[in-house]
Amino acid sequence: MTGIQASTSSANRTQIGIFGRMNAGKSSLINALTDQPSAIVSDVPGTTTDVVRKPMEIHGIGACLFLDTAGFDDTGILADKRIQATEKALASCDLAIIVFFDSDTSLEGKWIAKLKERKVPVMGVLSHMDAYSSQTIQERVAALEKQYGLAVIPVDSTSRHGIKDVLQQLVNLSSGKKEQLRLLDGLVQEGDTVVLVMPQDPQAPVGRLIQPEVMTIRECLDRNCITICVTPQQLPSALASLKNSPELIITDSQVFSSVHELCPKGTQLTSFSILMAGLKGDIRYLSQSAAAIESLTENSRVLIAECCTHAPMEEDIGRVKIPNMLRKKIGQGLKVDVKAGTDFPSDASDYDLIIQCGGCMFNRRYIMSRIDQAKAAGVPMSNYGIVIAYLSGIMNHVTLPKEEQ
Numbered sequence: 265m266t267g268i269q270a271s272t273s274s275a276n277r278t279q280i281g282i283f284g285r286m287n288a289g290k291s292s293l294i295n296a297l298t299d300q301p302s303a304i305v306s307d308v309p310g311t312t313t314d315v316v317r318k319p320m321e322i323h324g325i326g327a328c329l330f331l332d333t334a335g336f337d338d339t340g341i342l343a344d345k346r347i348q349a350t351e352k353a354l355a356s357c358d359l360a361i362i363v364f365f366d367s368d369t370s371l372e373g374k375w376i377a378k379l380k381e382r383k384v385p386v387m388g389v390l391s392h393m394d395a396y397s398s399q400t401i402q403e404r405v406a407a408l409e410k411q412y413g414l415a416v417i418p419v420d421s422t423s424r425h426g427i428k429d430v431l432q433q434l435v436n437l438s439s440g441k442k443e444q445l446r447l448l449d450g451l452v453q454e455g456d457t458v459v460l461v462m463p464q465d466p467q468a469p470v471g472r473l474i475q476p477e478v479m480t481i482r483e484c485l486d487r488n489c490i491t492i493c494v495t496p497q498q499l500p501s502a503l504a505s506l507k508n509s510p511e512l513i514i515t516d517s518q519v520f521s522s523v524h525e526l527c528p529k530g531t532q533l534t535s536f537s538i539l540m541a542g543l544k545g546d547i548r549y550l551s552q553s554a555a556a557i558e559s560l561t562e563n564s565r566v567l568i569a570e571c572c573t574h575a576p577m578e579e580d581i582g583r584v585k586i587p588n589m590l591r592k593k594i595g596q597g598l599k600v601d602v603k604a605g606t607d608f609p610s611d612a613s614d615y616d617l618i619i620q621c622g623g624c625m626f627n628r629r630y631i632m633s634r635i636d637q638a639k640a641a642g643v644p645m646s647n648y649g650i651v652i653a654y655l656s657g658i659m660n661h662v663t664l665p666k667e668e669q
């Protein structure tokens with residue numbers, strides 16, 4: 265679980281992946297872009313063993329996170345792991361830089377195609393420009409731009425020549441991005457009363473709130489809603505104290521059923537997890553997929569995909585509560601696997617249903633890449649809050665977030 269953070273979390277930063285061959289100059293480029301020697305730079309090819317993340321504020325984009333990936337031509341002992349990490353970085357990046365150095369650019373071309381397939385805006389950098397004459401640079405830049413249909417900027421990271429142009433090009437690329445979705449789009453209006461039900465039980469982190477709760481409170485306040493935070497035990501007296509019923513109740517999914525019983529007629533009801541599903545994913549697919557529960561048998565396999573890693577607790581929602589609810593309906597033989605963090609199968613076709621948590625730790629692009637994988641494998645994929653609402657028989661009473669247009 266994650267708590268209140270003073271700085272912008274990775275999930276809310278524009279993630280910029282830097283891709284290229286081993287020691288093409290990716291780490292030096294990040295050092296020059298961020299003006300900080302944070303990435304590992306070595307003369308020995310392949311020594312960048314994992315994705316190095318470096319936050320930065322870019323004027324014109326906002327909070328960003330540079331991802332320094334391993335070389336995609338890696339052949340070392342850990343090559344497979346490095347390439348997997350680079351693939352995962354590709355799944356989450358909002359913008360990308362391909363670093364060209366070698367005269368053979370066939371591998372670069374393959375990765376540009378992968379990025380374009382995922383609709384990631386991409387630019388090129390020709391590194392080590394100090395190694396070429398200015399005429400050669402011009403010719404190479406023109407040839408690369410023509411071949412790959414992207415802007416290519418020559419850079420010398422040591423002297424920082426070209427760095428300002430790279431930052432400006434990133435701003436240009438990001439300006440085509442859609443305005444960010446917000447959690448409560450279409451659900452509330454200014455002045456509405458919103459009640460948030462947040463159990464502070466042993467599963468809640470000590471001394472802090474989880475990220476979906478923090479994000480929701482902040483957005484309610486930004487929207488000038490009257491925002492009332494209660495525990496499930498305080499809900500009856502909070503409702504009784506109000507002159508008019510609230511417009512919306514947002515609850516932790518774990519107490520969906522009991523909160524539904526108390527929800528006044530005419531008040532919308534949803535959960536933090538469902539709001540996150542709308543923000544990070546394809547709400548239509550995630551909600552429609554819940555119906556796949558009806559086709560499950562004791563021979564079926566379900567995957568619970570949780571984005572944060574934490575020590576399982578007695579009443580853990582992903583490891584205990586949802587599996588118990590499913591087995592109660594389907595039978596004790598139902599096989600339920602749990603994967604945490606970025607541990608998501610590259611081939612999901614072994615599963616009959618995937619149930620994803622709210623995914624507050626990752627950005628929308630990464631969660632959407634999981635949904636795309638599930639769709640490609642023909643596997644229904646739903647969400648914690650939606651599945652709990654479905655299994656509790658209250659799906660028809662739950663308000664879903666607005667779909668992305």
Ligand code: SF4
Binds near residue numbers: 622623
């Ligand atoms: S929504 Fe997922 S990633 Fe966020 S706190 Fe809950 S389990 Fe962790």
